[in-house]
Amino acid sequence: MENSFIKALAGIVGAPNTLIDPESLACYGYDSTPELQSRPGAVLLPGSAEEISKVMALCHEAGVRVTPRGSGTNLSGGSISFDAGVVLQTSRLNRILEIDEENLTATVETGVITSALHREVEAKGLFYPPDPGSMNISTMGGNVAENSGGLRGLKYGVTDDYVMGLKTVLADGDLLKTGGKVVKDVAGYNLNQLLVSSEGTLGIFTEITVKLIPKPVAKKTMLVHFPQLEQAALTVSHIIAARIIPATLEFLDRVTIKCVEDYAHVGLPLDVDAVLLIEVDGHPAQVEEDAAGIRQICERHHCSFFQTAAGPEEALKLATARRVALSALARMRPTTILEDATVPRSCIAPMVKLIQDTARKYDLLIGTFGHAGDGNLHPTCLTDERNSDEIARAHQAFGEIFEATIAMGGTITGEHGVGVAKKKYLPKLVGESGLRVMRGIKGALDPKGILNPGKIFSLTSD
Amino acid sequence: MDYVKLINCMRCGMCLPHCPTYKETFLETASPRGRVALVRKLQEGELVESEKFLEYVSLCLDCQACASACPCGVNAGELVAEFRCESKKEKGLSMMEDLVLRKLVPHPDRLEAATAPLRLYQKTGLQQVVRSLGLLKLFPEALGRMKGLLPKLPDAPLRQTISEVTPAAGKEKGTAGFFLGCVMSLIFSEASLATVQLLSTLGYRVVTPKAQKCCGAPNMLGHDLDGLKEAASFNTDLFDSFDLDFVVTDCGGCGAELKKYGQHLDGERKAVDFSASVRDISEVLFAESEALAAKLRPLPLKVTYHDPCHIAHCQGIRSQPRALIKLIPGIDFRELPEADACCGSAGTYNIEKPEMADRVLSRKVQNVQKTGAEYLVTSNPGCLLQLKKALSEAEPQVRVIHLTELLQMSMNA
Numbered sequence: 001m002e003n004s005f006i007k008a009l010a011g012i013v014g015a016p017n018t019l020i021d022p023e024s025l026a027c028y029g030y031d032s033t034p035e036l037q038s039r040p041g042a043v044l045l046p047g048s049a050e051e052i053s054k055v056m057a058l059c060h061e062a063g064v065r066v067t068p069r070g071s072g073t074n075l076s077g078g079s080i081s082f083d084a085g086v087v088l089q090t091s092r093l094n095r096i097l098e099i100d101e102e103n104l105t106a107t108v109e110t111g112v113i114t115s116a117l118h119r120e121v122e123a124k125g126l127f128y129p130p131d132p133g134s135m136n137i138s139t140m141g142g143n144v145a146e147n148s149g150g151l152r153g154l155k156y157g158v159t160d161d162y163v164m165g166l167k168t169v170l171a172d173g174d175l176l177k178t179g180g181k182v183v184k185d186v187a188g189y190n191l192n193q194l195l196v197s198s199e200g201t202l203g204i205f206t207e208i209t210v211k212l213i214p215k216p217v218a219k220k221t222m223l224v225h226f227p228q229l230e231q232a233a234l235t236v237s238h239i240i241a242a243r244i245i246p247a248t249l250e251f252l253d254r255v256t257i258k259c260v261e262d263y264a265h266v267g268l269p270l271d272v273d274a275v276l277l278i279e280v281d282g283h284p285a286q287v288e289e290d291a292a293g294i295r296q297i298c299e300r301h302h303c304s305f306f307q308t309a310a311g312p313e314e315a316l317k318l319a320t321a322r323r324v325a326l327s328a329l330a331r332m333r334p335t336t337i338l339e340d341a342t343v344p345r346s347c348i349a350p351m352v353k354l355i356q357d358t359a360r361k362y363d364l365l366i367g368t369f370g371h372a373g374d375g376n377l378h379p380t381c382l383t384d385e386r387n388s389d390e391i392a393r394a395h396q397a398f399g400e401i402f403e404a405t406i407a408m409g410g411t412i413t414g415e416h417g418v419g420v421a422k423k424k425y426l427p428k429l430v431g432e433s434g435l436r437v438m439r440g441i442k443g444a445l446d447p448k449g450i451l452n453p454g455k456i457f458s459l460t461s462d
Numbered sequence: 463m464d465y466v467k468l469i470n471c472m473r474c475g476m477c478l479p480h481c482p483t484y485k486e487t488f489l490e491t492a493s494p495r496g497r498v499a500l501v502r503k504l505q506e507g508e509l510v511e512s513e514k515f516l517e518y519v520s521l522c523l524d525c526q527a528c529a530s531a532c533p534c535g536v537n538a539g540e541l542v543a544e545f546r547c548e549s550k551k552e553k554g555l556s557m558m559e560d561l562v563l564r565k566l567v568p569h570p571d572r573l574e575a576a577t578a579p580l581r582l583y584q585k586t587g588l589q590q591v592v593r594s595l596g597l598l599k600l601f602p603e604a605l606g607r608m609k610g611l612l613p614k615l616p617d618a619p620l621r622q623t624i625s626e627v628t629p630a631a632g633k634e635k636g637t638a639g640f641f642l643g644c645v646m647s648l649i650f651s652e653a654s655l656a657t658v659q660l661l662s663t664l665g666y667r668v669v670t671p672k673a674q675k676c677c678g679a680p681n682m683l684g685h686d687l688d689g690l691k692e693a694a695s696f697n698t699d700l701f702d703s704f705d706l707d708f709v710v711t712d713c714g715g716c717g718a719e720l721k722k723y724g725q726h727l728d729g730e731r732k733a734v735d736f737s738a739s740v741r742d743i744s745e746v747l748f749a750e751s752e753a754l755a756a757k758l759r760p761l762p763l764k765v766t767y768h769d770p771c772h773i774a775h776c777q778g779i780r781s782q783p784r785a786l787i788k789l790i791p792g793i794d795f796r797e798l799p800e801a802d803a804c805c806g807s808a809g810t811y812n813i814e815k816p817e818m819a820d821r822v823l824s825r826k827v828q829n830v831q832k833t834g835a836e837y838l839v840t841s842n843p844g845c846l847l848q849l850k851k852a853l854s855e856a857e858p859q860v861r862v863i864h865l866t867e868l869l870q871m872s873m874n875a
Contacts, residue, residue, distance in 0.1 A: 019489075021514050022509060022512075023491055023500060023509060023512070023514055023515050023518055024489075024490070024491050026499060026500065026503050026508060026509055027490040027491045027493075027496040027499050027500065028490055030473055030499065031473065032472070032473050032474050032475055033473075034472065045488060045489075071475055071478060072473075072475055072490065073474065073475040089488065091488035092488060113479065115479075134474070134475060134476070136476065136479045137475050137476065137478045137479045326533055327533035327534065327535075330472055330533050330534040331533075331534050331535050334466060334469045334470050335469070335472070336472045336534070385469065386469070
């Protein structure tokens with residue numbers, strides 16, 4: 001990047017917010033995606049929507065590529081600049097602008113941390129349900145760009161279900177306002193939904209208005225062990241079939257159970273196939289009724305253990321196994337490849353079996369846990385990036401797992417995004433026409449292709 | 463440095479919201495994840511040890527909040543400290559570092575002698591004269607800051623005046639070896655006296671070996687591993703020569719260091735046993751909750767608690783101090799927002815990196831203000847120094863005291 005251009009950028013965002021030293025560039029060359037890295041040409045930390053707009057206008061003019069970044073917790077390489085372009089970090093736009101208790105909305109700047117919004121709205125008895133695993137550091141802008149999910153997806157949906165309004169800087173620096181506080185709005189294309197999950201390829205969000213709901217008053221937490229995987233999977237399907245929608249319906253497989261027990265000593269038996277963590281919430285009477293129904297269904301499917309937490313403290317204890325699952329797995333080996341293959345709920349048992357068989361076939365250690373209620377599984381491969389042979393086998397294994405996911409009517413990514421990590425699997429999922437439409441949209445909004453280039457799909461057929 | 467420790471970081475970013483310097487700057491280079499990446503890139507030959515590089519890694523407070531948050535067990539704070547230790551070993555220490563961290567602080571006798579003029583200066587009223595003339599401003603800035611931090615010193619270091627054996631009040635339950643930290647002895651002797659009184663009241667005979675040396679933490683800061691091993695081995699042998707049920711300290715920093723002696727001495731049996739016998743005072747008192755509760759009288763005070771890094775992050779002690787405060791009848795305990803975030807004292811950080819230390823500290827002060835507490839309780843001398851000074855300026859009505867002082871107040875109420 002030329003000196004004069006960097007000077008011009010610094011003129012907009014200020015010299016201290018313009019980083020070009022090799023140390024900074026090295027630190028902005030990665031996100032949370034294993035294996036991937038590439039140094040940007042410059043890192044900018046703008047302080048306002050106006051600054052972002054000016055930066056984009058300048059970059060558009062010069063044809064310089066820009067990759068937006070929140071806190072860098074992306075799991076598909078989405079916040080890495082692969083062509084020495086500009087990385088634009090939005091963290092300084094971090095004000096919660098309004099919590100509107102009459103319209104039940106919150107309006108935040110793009111860099112607000114998800115859990116900070118949770119705290120603010122919950123203090124007012126309100127609820128913003130999306131709770132991605134990285135919520136203590138992930139930004140709202142990042143959540144919207146990736147359409148992040150979380151543990152509460154089954155009952156409450158994902159980020160997309162809550163976005164009501166957006167302010168977005170487009171590729172040429174123009175400001176676009178979409179949606180707002182109204183529940184009903186059919187004026188023109190639904191551009192909000194188009195921008196959600198665009199992974200930074202269509203625009204950079206500056207302001208986000210989300211829907212809030214009343215906070216559920218009661219909650220019950222249950223932990224259940226199943227000697228047989230099929231029975232656990234059937235239980236999941238039958239709970240939903242019984243018209244009970246738990247807030248959380250989480251699953252751990254045998255490998256994960258062993259790792260969790262070795263690490264946290266929470267008293268899990270090592271001879272069971274599956275553990276389910278179930279939480280129901282809502283009106284106290286409804287919660288009681290749902291919990292009783294769930295117990296019946298679990299017993300009918302031969303669970304070997306069923307415990308209901310007596311209070312919030314015990315609930316925390318029961319949830320420990322699920323909470324520490326990723327930690328317990330990640331500690332096993334230096335490199336952790338965390339995936340998010342997602343299948344229809346009814347396919348959970350065959351999917352988990354297939355993952356286990358594939359792990360055996362390629363001689364890999366893969367633990368699976370995840371959101372059984374919505375079919376979003378996290379097969380987690382524990383490996384060592386220094387062992388190129390094993391890494392190659394891991395990629396082969398995941399290739400097969402994704403093929404199977406698509407064959408089962410599922411998707412290659414439930415909540416992590418396509419980025420570059422899943423790019424090669426996308427054509428198979430969406431087909432030629434899917435790609436043609438996406439490329440058309442990209443071309444209309446970003447004709448020069450400067451916004452997060454190379455992510456999701458290539459502009460031309462390879 | 464062991465390369466595996468560096469590649470264990472999966473870059474998930476869970477450490478970022480817990481890192482005081484990241485929270486202030488939003489810079490990846492000022493985050494634990496970034497620091498691990500920097501050291502890794504250096505080892506991989508992608509970066510060189512430039513001035514900027516050292517500036518970035520030295521911004522770490524070594525508060526180890528990142529270690530508490532890391533899902534994969536990476537201790538970025540410790541890795542950075544290890545790197546700096548190795549780097550300084552090659553380059554040598556500055557004269558000031560050498561003087562303070564190697565020649566002065568690790569030796570209680572020298573430290574006590576060196577601080578004697580300060581005691582005299584405070585006692586004779588010279589302090590008022592010097593302060594009003596602004597003479598402190600004539601000192602180099604760092605020295606000025608150090609002196610500004612000093613509260614009123616006790617007449618004599620506690621190590622000199624305390625009796626080696628304090629008998630148990632009433633029926634004797636056991637014997638506690640008391641490890642008296644240097645700063646506790648020199649500055650916060652009243653808190654350590656409260657510690658001894660509490661232990662004695664609960665039926666423990668307290669042995670405070672007079673010959674004890676510094677725990678070795680300054681040696682680590684001074685990158686003097688030989689000095690550290692020497693201190694560890696000396697103290698292990700000394701405490702081993704008494705017949706003790708456990709070793710207790712009321713200094714978070716000492717406690718964290720003593721618990722690592724086994725590791726410092728490469729798993730030597732005696733040192734491992736010594737480390738296993740070390741308790742923070744809150745652990746001992748918490749185990750005696752029932753007996754203690756019977757001795758406590760009402761204190762109608764609004765109290766909050768700041769977690770010292772060396773207690774919460776290095777020793778994993780969080781619930782015990784809070785439970786002890788809540789044992790006091792009539793107390794109005796208010797949880798401090800971001801209670802386990804570093805106060806910016808961090809060893810000698812507040813002297814080396816005053817600007818960042820002040821930013822971290824002012825966030826702490828604002829959080830204390832939010833609680834409306836009249837008493838801020840903590841249990842580490844570094845935090846006490848830092849917070850006493852800051853609050854005496856920003857919120858003079860808030861008193862900053864050690865946990866044992868609060869419990870003693872309640873006992874004597």
